[in-house]
Amino acid sequence: MSPEETKKPAGVGEMLGQAGTTVKDGVVGSLKGLQEIEAQIVNLARNTVADALQATGSVANDTINVSKEVVKGAISATQEVGTGLITGTKNVAKGIILGVGDVGGDVTQAASQLAKGAVKGAAEVGSDVATVASSVVAGVMEAAGQMGSNVGSAAKAAVGGALEAAGTLGQTAVKSICDVLMGTVEGLKDVACAVLPKSQAEAAAPKEEKPAPAAPAEKKGPKG
Numbered sequence: 620m621s622p623e624e625t626k627k628p629a630g631v632g633e634m635l636g637q638a639g640t641t642v643k644d645g646v647v648g649s650l651k652g653l654q655e656i657e658a659q660i661v662n663l664a665r666n667t668v669a670d671a672l673q674a675t676g677s678v679a680n681d682t683i684n685v686s687k688e689v690v691k692g693a694i695s696a697t698q699e700v701g702t703g704l705i706t707g708t709k710n711v712a713k714g715i716i717l718g719v720g721d722v723g724g725d726v727t728q729a730a731s732q733l734a735k736g737a738v739k740g741a742a743e744v745g746s747d748v749a750t751v752a753s754s755v756v757a758g759v760m761e762a763a764g765q766m767g768s769n770v771g772s773a774a775k776a777a778v779g780g781a782l783e784a785a786g787t788l789g790q791t792a793v794k795s796i797c798d799v800l801m802g803t804v805e806g807l808k809d810v811a812c813a814v815l816p817k818s819q820a821e822a823a824a825p826k827e828e829k830p831a832p833a834a835p836a837e838k839k840g841p842k843g
Contacts, residue, residue, distance in 0.1 A: 657710050664689055664714025669721040678724035686715050686736030687743075690755070694746045708751050712737065712758025713765075716773075720766050730759045730773040734780030738788075738796070748792055749799040752781040756800060 668685055675681040693711040712733060719729035734755050741751035756777045763773035778800060785792040 657706065660693075660707065660710040661714040661717065664693070664711040665718040665721065666714075668715045668718030672719065672722045672724070678719060678722055678729075682715075682719055682724065682729050682732040683736040686733040687740040688736075689715060690737040690751065691740040691744055694741060694744050694751070698746075706754075708737070708754035709758040709761070712755040713762040714758075716759055716762035717766065720762075720768075726763055726766060726768040727772050727776045730763070730776040731780035731783075733759065734777040735784040738781050738784035738792075742788055742792075748785060748788065749795040752785070752796045753799045755781065 668689060671685045672678050672681060675685075689711060690708060693707050697707040715733050716726060716729055719733075720726060734752065737751050737755045738748050741748045756774055759777040760770050760774050763770045781796055781800075782793055785796050
């Protein structure tokens with residue numbers, strides 16, 4: 620084998636290795652940048668909500684209004700700069716729950732209020748209420764986990780709040796939110812069905828009603 624033949628593959632292999640390293644470094648850098656941006660969005664929403672709720676003095680009553688306005692602001696921002704609606708609203712929702720926690724609010728109650736406000740806000744600005752609801756529930760679950768709260772209770776409260784607000788918009792909005800939640804948020808199929816209006820729950824829930832046959836109660840006494 621000539622020296623040229625041995626060099627060529629080594630050179631190609633080196634180039635391919637460099638190409639792989641370049642892409643890897645670029646992706647890692649981009650993802651690190653995205654994580655920093657996401658953390659900034661979470662902190663911005665967190666601090667904004669905490670300040671607003673401290674100023675109003677009523678966490679329980681004002682969470683829904685503050686959430687609505689903050690989510691509307693986030694949706695407008697994503698439309699303006701072309702970023703992802705799902706990522707933006709999820710991080711904002713996470714920040715809102717953390718902000719409520721900072722001022723001593725109840726996480727489960729806040730999750731419900733946040734979801735109501737988010738769905739109403741999305742409807743007001745003509746955004747996709749189902750996508751926003753799904754993102755909000757994901758953000759609530761992340762925040763609850765970070766705070767050491769009951770993630771299942773927070774998720775159920777958020778789903779209930781989203782569906783309650785959707786009910787004021789019509790059955791189409793309710794169905795679209797249920798479909799998206801059951802399709803995209805892991806582990807929420809049962810939760811979503813549990814808080815749905817009865818007709819929707821029956822349509823969405825799997826129908827498995829096979830009662831076990833009763834065992835025959837015979838052959839008890841000894842033969843005599």
